[in-house]
Amino acid sequence: MSLRIVVTVKYVPDATGDRHFADDLTVDRDDVDGLLSELDEYAVEQALQIADEADDAEITVLTVGPEDAKDALRKALSMGADKAVHVEDDDLHGSDIIGTSLVLAKAIEKAGYDLVISGMASTDGTAGVIPALLAERLGVPQVTLLSEVKVEDGVVTGRRDGDSASEQLEASLPAVVSVTDQSGEARYPSFKGIMAAKKKPVESWDLSDLDLEADQVGLEGAFTTVDSATERPARTAGTIVKDEGEGGKQLAEFLAGQKFI
Amino acid sequence: MAEVLVYVDHVDGAVRKPTLELLTLARRIGEPVALALGNGAAETAAVLAEHGAVKVLTADAPEFADYLVVPKVDALQAAYTAVSPAAVLVPSSAEGKEIAARLAVRIKSGIITDAVDLEAGDEGPVATQAAFAASYSTKSRITTGTPVITVKPNSAAVEAAPAAGTVEALSVSFSEQATGTKVVARTPREATGRPELTEAAIVVSGGRGVNGAENFHIIEALADSLGAAVGASRAAVDAGWYPHSNQVGQTGKSVSPQLYIASGISGAIQHRAGMQTSKTIVAINKDAEAPIFDLVDYGVVGDLFDVVPALTEEVKTRKG
Ligand SMILES: Cc1cc2nc3c(=O)[nH]c(=O)nc-3n(C[C@H](O)[C@H](O)[C@H](O)COP(=O)(O)OP(=O)(O)OC[C@H]3O[C@@H](n4cnc5c(N)ncnc54)[C@H](O)[C@@H]3O)c2cc1C
Ligand SMILES: Cc1cc2nc3c(=O)[nH]c(=O)nc-3n(C[C@H](O)[C@H](O)[C@H](O)COP(=O)(O)OP(=O)(O)OC[C@H]3O[C@@H](n4cnc5c(N)ncnc54)[C@H](O)[C@@H]3O)c2cc1C
Numbered sequence: 001m002s003l004r005i006v007v008t009v010k011y012v013p014d015a016t017g018d019r020h021f022a023d024d025l026t027v028d029r030d031d032v033d034g035l036l037s038e039l040d041e042y043a044v045e046q047a048l049q050i051a052d053e054a055d056d057a058e059i060t061v062l063t064v065g066p067e068d069a070k071d072a073l074r075k076a077l078s079m080g081a082d083k084a085v086h087v088e089d090d091d092l093h094g095s096d097i098i099g100t101s102l103v104l105a106k107a108i109e110k111a112g113y114d115l116v117i118s119g120m121a122s123t124d125g126t127a128g129v130i131p132a133l134l135a136e137r138l139g140v141p142q143v144t145l146l147s148e149v150k151v152e153d154g155v156v157t158g159r160r161d162g163d164s165a166s167e168q169l170e171a172s173l174p175a176v177v178s179v180t181d182q183s184g185e186a187r188y189p190s191f192k193g194i195m196a197a198k199k200k201p202v203e204s205w206d207l208s209d210l211d212l213e214a215d216q217v218g219l220e221g222a223f224t225t226v227d228s229a230t231e232r233p234a235r236t237a238g239t240i241v242k243d244e245g246e247g248g249k250q251l252a253e254f255l256a257g258q259k260f261i
Numbered sequence: 262m263a264e265v266l267v268y269v270d271h272v273d274g275a276v277r278k279p280t281l282e283l284l285t286l287a288r289r290i291g292e293p294v295a296l297a298l299g300n301g302a303a304e305t306a307a308v309l310a311e312h313g314a315v316k317v318l319t320a321d322a323p324e325f326a327d328y329l330v331v332p333k334v335d336a337l338q339a340a341y342t343a344v345s346p347a348a349v350l351v352p353s354s355a356e357g358k359e360i361a362a363r364l365a366v367r368i369k370s371g372i373i374t375d376a377v378d379l380e381a382g383d384e385g386p387v388a389t390q391a392a393f394a395a396s397y398s399t400k401s402r403i404t405t406g407t408p409v410i411t412v413k414p415n416s417a418a419v420e421a422a423p424a425a426g427t428v429e430a431l432s433v434s435f436s437e438q439a440t441g442t443k444v445v446a447r448t449p450r451e452a453t454g455r456p457e458l459t460e461a462a463i464v465v466s467g468g469r470g471v472n473g474a475e476n477f478h479i480i481e482a483l484a485d486s487l488g489a490a491v492g493a494s495r496a497a498v499d500a501g502w503y504p505h506s507n508q509v510g511q512t513g514k515s516v517s518p519q520l521y522i523a524s525g526i527s528g529a530i531q532h533r534a535g536m537q538t539s540k541t542i543v544a545i546n547k548d549a550e551a552p553i554f555d556l557v558d559y560g561v562v563g564d565l566f567d568v569v570p571a572l573t574e575e576v577k578t579r580k581g
Contacts, residue, residue, distance in 0.1 A: 015511075015530050019393040039512065097372055098365065120512065124393070126534075127374040128355065129362035132330065136363040141441030142330060145355055147505075157445075160329075161505065163354055163459075164272055168446040169329060175442075181495075181512045182505055223371025223405035227387070230398050235556055238542075240549070243563025248571025251543065252579065254559045258541060260463065260487065260520050261579050 003057040003151070006113045007047045008104055008134070009040040009076050011069035012124040019124070024219065025226040026094045027124060029066060036072035039119035041079070041186035046179045047117045048080045048187070050151045058082050060111050064092060064103050070202065077197035078189035085111055089206040094219030097125070101133035103217055106210040108138065115156065116176040120145055131178035141171035147182035263291035263347035266340055268360065269309065270352045274301025276308050278460045279352040279414040284312040286379045286417050290386050291347050293424075294318065296340045296431070298333055299325040303428055310426020312419065318343070318431040329442035330356060334363040336433045341368060343431065346407065348386050350379075353411040361411045370406025377416045377517070377538065386410065394511070394530050395537035414459040415517035450506060458490040458507060463520045464539070466492030466509055467502075468532075470525015470546065470565055474502040479569050480524060486576040492516065492536075494526045510535035524565040528553025545569060 013019050017032035044061065051057035061076040063069045064087040073084040087107050095103065108116055116138075121128035128145075135142030143149075146158035146169070156175050160167045161182070189197070207214060215221050241250050255261050265287040270277045280295075287293040295314040297305040302319035309317050318340050324332035337360060341349060351361040353375050365372035376388035386408050390399045403409070458464065465487065467480035477491075484491045493503040495510055509516055511534040521539035526532060528544070528551055536542070537556065544553045549562045561568050 015394065015534075019396070021392075021397065021399075025399075097362065097374070101366070123511065126511070127358065127362075129358050129372070129374060132359035133362050133366055135441075136334075136366050136438075139438060141438070142359070143442055144329075144359065162356065163506075164450055166448045166450070167329075167444050169442055170445050171442040223365075223403060224373060225402055225404050227400045227402060229392065229400075232396055232398055235542075235558075238554075238557040238559050240554055240557070240560040240562060242549075243561050243568050245567075247545075247561040247563045247568045248573075249575055251545070251559065251561050251568065251572050252575035254543070255520070255576070256579060258520070260541075261576055 003051070003054045004112055004114045005047045005051060005057060005059045006108050006111055006116050007043050007059060007061045007076065007081065008116065008118045008130070009044065009061050009063050009072050010037045010119070010122045011035070011063055011065040011072035012037045012122055015123050021229040024094065025229050026219070029068070034068050034071060036075040037119060037123045039121060039123060039181060042179050042181055042183050043117045043119045044076045044079050044081060045186040046149055046183055050115070050149070054151070060085060062104070062107055062111065063087070064100060064107070073202055074197055075189065077200045078193045079187060080193060083200055084202040086202055086204045087210070088204055091207055091214040091218045091220070094222060095217050096222040096224045097127055097129060097133070098223045099217040099221050101130055101137060103210065103212065104130065105134055105137035106212060107205060108134065110205070110210060114173045115151065118176065118178040120178050120180045131176050135176040138176065141175045143169050143171045143175050144178040145180055146177060147180050149177055149179055149183060264294045264344050265291040266344050266346040266349045267293045267295045267314070268337060268349070268351040268357065269295050269297040269305055270354060270357065271297060271301065271305050274304030276305050277457070278419065279412070281312050281419040282414070282417045283350045283352060283412055284309065284314060285420045286412060287350055288313050288422060289379060290381045294344050294346065296337060298336050306426050306428045310424055311421055313422040313424045314426050315424045317426055317428050319428060320431045320433050322433065324435055324439055327444055328440050329444060330359050330363070331441060332435055332439045333360050334367070335435050335439055336431065337364050338367055339433045340431055348408040348410065351409070351411045353413045358411050361409050365406070365409040368406060370409050371403035372409045373401050373403060374411045376410050376412045379410065379412065391538055394534035413515065413517065455484060456488070456490045458492060458514050459516055461490035461516070462518055463487050463489035464492045464509070464516050464518045465489045465522045465524070466494065466526060467497055467524050468494035468526030469496035469500070471497060471502065477503055479566070483522070483569050483573045483576070486573045486580070494532050523553055524569055526553055527551045528556065
């Protein structure tokens with residue numbers, strides 16, 4: 001029996017660029033190049049490894065985002081995913097966590113799944129809650145924040161390294177998994193992979209395909225609102241000294257002056 | 262006065278500091294009612310009362326320890342129904358955020374994660390968030406439903422404010438999903454005797470420049486002289502020099518101490534994302550061009566193998 005894996009991947013502004021908010025206080029996507037959120041590469045990687053171990057598996061990568069988000073899908077396809085779904089609709093602009101999780105859950109149901117794999121967090125919103133919300137909305141177990149994951153005989157097992165303990169988890173499929181950047185380096189797309197990706201199918205769905213109304217998503221449907229976004233003033237230049245034998249002492253002097261010693 | 266439901270993070274009855282900060286913030290918007298779950302829940306009451314909890318709801322059942330997250334969501338929802346609060350506040354741990362988010366969907370409310378400050382506003386609580394590796398500060402509100410907000414550690418100074426702290430047992434019936442994800446085994450993290458990284462007033466971190474697990478004792482010695490927690494960059498963690506639980510940054514812990522000392526760390530954006538809100542930042546790096554120096558209040562351009570031990574000695578001498 002075939003194992004249907006859906007990997008959720010987000011298209012985000014490059015963190016090493018100069019990220020800004022636009023006038024409507026959503027993320028400015030014109031100013032900075034976008035890419036596949038690096039933490040979702042780990043999700044694609046684990047999907048590929050799980051598919052390798054399965055007799056028969058199919059990996060669909062899914063994104064909700066603007067037109068350029070196709071780039072994120074292409075990257076995932078070139079790593080080895082089989083097909084892609086792009087949920088794209090002007091009314092999605094400005095969706096919050098509640099709205100995004102609703103659209104993703106609808107799309108996952110429509111695509112059909114046994115296993116959903118997400119990243120631990122996006123690199124822009126960084127909430128780290130979408131996977132748990134997908135489990136809530138789909139009514140299936142959440143097996144999240146795994147640094148090790150395995151799927152065998154319809155059961156997913158994994159290790160979750162928490163604040164106070166490391167836990168070994170187990171759940172039956174269907175389930176939603178999220179993986180951390182400790183789960184294993186993501187592979188680079190090969191030249192062959194990049195060429196093959198160009199031929200792989202990318203479906204586009206809009207809100208009507210998902211039986212959703214405009215007022216359930218986007219800025220209009222958001223349950224939260226951003227009132228202001230202010231750039232932090234640049235830190236005032238600190239004192240920098242060169243160590244010529246006295247660096248440790250000088251630093252101690254500074255710390256004492258600040259009452260840390 | 263409106264009641265504010267506060268989810269308590271505790272280990273066997275020992276309340277963690279971020280919860281006390283939450284109680285302080287909760288008092289700005291109403292009267293805190295605390296919810297403590299699991300082993301030792303009732304033992305949290307005294308300290309919660311000291312910090313303003315008018316009521317402490319408690320529940321214990323094997324489900325809280327044996328299954329992941331959902332039993333706690335069921336309990337939080339039961340508390341929500343019992344209290345009808347004006348807002349729900351949860352500490353921004355990985356688990357706390359998941360619990361809060363699932364509650365928000367169930368009660369058809371918006372959620373704000375990782376707030377670093379909270380005030381009362383005309384249209385409900387206003388949360389401050391640090392965005393894009395803390396290069397932006399945003400103010401947001403929840404416009405639909407009962408505000409559910411998760412708050413990062415070190416977002417407020419803990420203030421005592423004695424209140425009744427009446428203990429009440431909460432009855433919880435578990436949902437069908439509650440037993441979906443089994444916790445098959447649990448290995449507690451070994452205690453180091455040092456302060457908890459996210460809660461520490463001082464954090465001393467080492468990076469690739471520390472150049473080997475065997476050299477991390479230099480960083481630890483400085484930390485111990487200052488009573489600090491030890492942090493590490495991802496480069497140091499990936500090299501296996503220090504445990505991942507000590508990683509500071511986007512995919513590690515985010516810290517906001519009074520003092521952060523970075524040694525042999527270049528200051529990549531993902532590292533900055535986890536420490537940029539520290540009050541005072543100090544760096545030791547042999548490369549004068551390292552980006553970390555853009556952030557510092559005080560920087561020493563030099564070899565950490567000279568500067569750090571010298572600093573440790575000096576701290577010890579001064580502390581006598
Ligand atoms: C700085 C900032 C702060 C924000 N704060 C809030 C807030 O407090 N409350 C709120 O309601 N909204 C908030 N938002 C909006 C929120 O980030 C978006 O709705 C977002 O699409 C979902 O949250 P996330 O990016 O934090 O995802 P996370 O929960 O961090 O993402 C985890 C995983 O979910 C999957 N995923 C997430 N988004 C998508 C997508 N669009 N397509 C495919 N897969 C996806 C990926 O696998 C990802 O690795 C914020 C946005 C920004 C930029
Ligand atoms: C999605 C993603 C998430 C990430 N998450 C994190 C995260 O959570 N935390 C994190 O830290 N990184 C994270 N990273 C990695 C990050 O991009 C950097 O690679 C990492 O922070 C570099 O660590 P470093 O500063 O220790 O090493 P380097 O960048 O190699 O810097 C080492 C520094 O040490 C200095 N040095 C060397 N020898 C000495 C000496 N003897 N004395 C003094 N100075 C010396 C050098 O001049 C240099 O500046 C993430 C990356 C990605 C893509």
